[in-house]
Amino acid sequence: MSENPAPVRLDVQGLQAYYGESHVLHGIDLKVHRGELVTLLGHNGAGKTSTLRAIMGLIQRSGSIRFDGDELVRMPPHRIARSGMGYVPEERGIFASLDVTENLLLPPPVKKGGMSIEEIHTLFPNLKERAHSQGTKLSGGEQQMLAMARILRTGADFLLLDEVTEGLAPVIIEQIGVAIRLLKERGFTILLVEQNFPFAATVADRHYVVESGRVIDMVPNADLSDPAVMSRLHSYLGI
Amino acid sequence: MMELLGVSTQALFGQVLIGFINGAFYAMLSLGLAVIFGLLNIVNFAHGAQYMLGAFVTWMLLNYLGINYWAALLLAPVIVGFFGVLMERFMLQRIYKLDHIYGLLLTFGVALLLEGAFRQQYGVSGMPYAIPSQLQGGQNLGFMFLPNYRAWVIVASIIVCFSTWFLIEKTRLGSYLRAATENPKLVQAFGVNVPLMITLTYAFGAALAALAGVMAAPIYQVSPVMGSNIIIVVFAVVVIGGMGSISGAIISGFGLGLIEGLTKVFYPEASSTVIFVVMAIVLLIKPAGLFGRAS
Numbered sequence: 001m002s003e004n005p006a007p008v009r010l011d012v013q014g015l016q017a018y019y020g021e022s023h024v025l026h027g028i029d030l031k032v033h034r035g036e037l038v039t040l041l042g043h044n045g046a047g048k049t050s051t052l053r054a055i056m057g058l059i060q061r062s063g064s065i066r067f068d069g070d071e072l073v074r075m076p077p078h079r080i081a082r083s084g085m086g087y088v089p090e091e092r093g094i095f096a097s098l099d100v101t102e103n104l105l106l107p108p109p110v111k112k113g114g115m116s117i118e119e120i121h122t123l124f125p126n127l128k129e130r131a132h133s134q135g136t137k138l139s140g141g142e143q144q145m146l147a148m149a150r151i152l153r154t155g156a157d158f159l160l161l162d163e164v165t166e167g168l169a170p171v172i173i174e175q176i177g178v179a180i181r182l183l184k185e186r187g188f189t190i191l192l193v194e195q196n197f198p199f200a201a202t203v204a205d206r207h208y209v210v211e212s213g214r215v216i217d218m219v220p221n222a223d224l225s226d227p228a229v230m231s232r233l234h235s236y237l238g239i
Numbered sequence: 240m241m242e243l244l245g246v247s248t249q250a251l252f253g254q255v256l257i258g259f260i261n262g263a264f265y266a267m268l269s270l271g272l273a274v275i276f277g278l279l280n281i282v283n284f285a286h287g288a289q290y291m292l293g294a295f296v297t298w299m300l301l302n303y304l305g306i307n308y309w310a311a312l313l314l315a316p317v318i319v320g321f322f323g324v325l326m327e328r329f330m331l332q333r334i335y336k337l338d339h340i341y342g343l344l345l346t347f348g349v350a351l352l353l354e355g356a357f358r359q360q361y362g363v364s365g366m367p368y369a370i371p372s373q374l375q376g377g378q379n380l381g382f383m384f385l386p387n388y389r390a391w392v393i394v395a396s397i398i399v400c401f402s403t404w405f406l407i408e409k410t411r412l413g414s415y416l417r418a419a420t421e422n423p424k425l426v427q428a429f430g431v432n433v434p435l436m437i438t439l440t441y442a443f444g445a446a447l448a449a450l451a452g453v454m455a456a457p458i459y460q461v462s463p464v465m466g467s468n469i470i471i472v473v474f475a476v477v478v479i480g481g482m483g484s485i486s487g488a489i490i491s492g493f494g495l496g497l498i499e500g501l502t503k504v505f506y507p508e509a510s511s512t513v514i515f516v517v518m519a520i521v522l523l524i525k526p527a528g529l530f531g532r533a534s
């Protein structure tokens with residue numbers, strides 16, 4: 001496999017993480033290059049969501065997380081966000097006490113070059129129609145779009161997306177896929193946690209396979225046509 | 240003299256006024272408690288002591304430094320707010336991970352310490368604080384006599400309550416606060432310095448209590464026990480309004496002050512318990528409070 005010439009934006013080495021007493025990550029190693037879309041695949045409970053939370057500083061962690069050259073492991077979450085990392089959590093995190101517009105405007109801008117409200121409304125037209133609805137009154141798909149849209153406004157150019165297609169209808173998944181491909185074209189770097197392998201294969205450059213809190217394999221998307229690679233993935237994921 | 244339901248209008252309106260005044264203090268104090276509980280999940284038992292501190296700082300500023308009421312209106316909340324910053328940074332921050340009960344016990348302990356220290360120094364009889372000269376006298380409204388200072392307290396407290404409500408419900412800063420009340424970690428993951436916001440919110444709540452204390456100084460005696468006398472009623476008000484609800488705290492504050500005042504006219508024996516009777520009924524029918532969201 002030829003080495004990606006783009007600089008490494010995120011370099012995670014030996015990442016360990018804990019929820020209280022329980023040790024959930026046992027040394028995650030992964031790299032994401034500028035402009036790449038990399039997925040974390042694996043079973044429920046393998047440590048994919050915990051990896052994103054650990055990168056964001058939301059759970060106790062150790063090891064090394066270098067982001068654009070800065071070490072994140074001892075940084076509080078708000079400073080990590082301000083360095084340009086945008087986080088879309090698995091549970092979407094739409095605030096019930098805020099309406100759609102307030103939810104959209106909540107994350108403060110962290111860098112220049114964030115999308116304008118007009119651009120966001122072009123990307124996700126549903127959000128415009130629902131501007132004054134209470135955040136949690138939206139459908140699941142609309143909530144997912146809102147969770148992504150509010151990060152795009154801030155200028156964050158490295159996205160951590162957690163299970164953005166979970167529980168959504170195929171037509172909505174298609175819409176999210178269009179949005180993700182558009183973001184890639186615009187130069188966003190994306191680390192995506194995904195259970196839906198067929199979806200991941202349509203958007204990703206590379207896949208990391210996570211099991212029991214470790215990265216056990218890495219597969220470039222271009223190699224998916226190779227039956228040997230597919231049978232390897234099949235054995236990990238049961239797909 | 241006119242009579243209404245067998246009660247003289249003079250007595251009726253007099254008690255309605257007292258009800259409004261008490262309600263103004265209930266509203267301002269329960270507002271701070273509601274904001275603190277919403278974000279910090281701490282039942283701030285030191286709230287009464289912070290109110291008492293506000294009144295004492297006002298009294299000390301005048302008697303030791305010759306600084307008048309109007310300056311105290313600004314200075315006392317700033318001083319007590321700073322005390323709130325210290326309390327949050329050095330005490331409360333250490334116990335957020337523990338059960339609610341620890342926050343309650345810690346702030347209760349602080350309240351007892353403060354009350355004890357002031358009791359030691361100043362006794363319990365209370366000290367007078369003169370109404371500022373600009374607000375002495377009153378207006379004869381025909382049906383009742385309205386002292387200027389009391390009118391000022393009602394107007395000022397309505398302005399304070401409305402401004403706080405507006406700040407929290409209608410501004411960007413308020414949307415951070417509301418969001419952080421729901422999910423502080425995620426708000427921090429968006430780049431908001433939530434730990435700082437928590438410190439400032441506690442300081443703001445303490446400053447609000449102190450502001451109520453300044454306004455109370457000329458009406459009630461400045462006394463070490465003034466906080467513990469009012470705080471239990473204020474807790475009942477917060478529970479009735481709904482823990483963490485801003486508009487609930489304001490509306491039930493004024494409403495219950497009024498109910499208490501009217502009870503004094505029609506059935507004085509129940510006046511000191513009526514709020515708790517209302518609380519029991521509300522809790523039976525709507526456990527989350529009148530304006531609270533069931534979680």
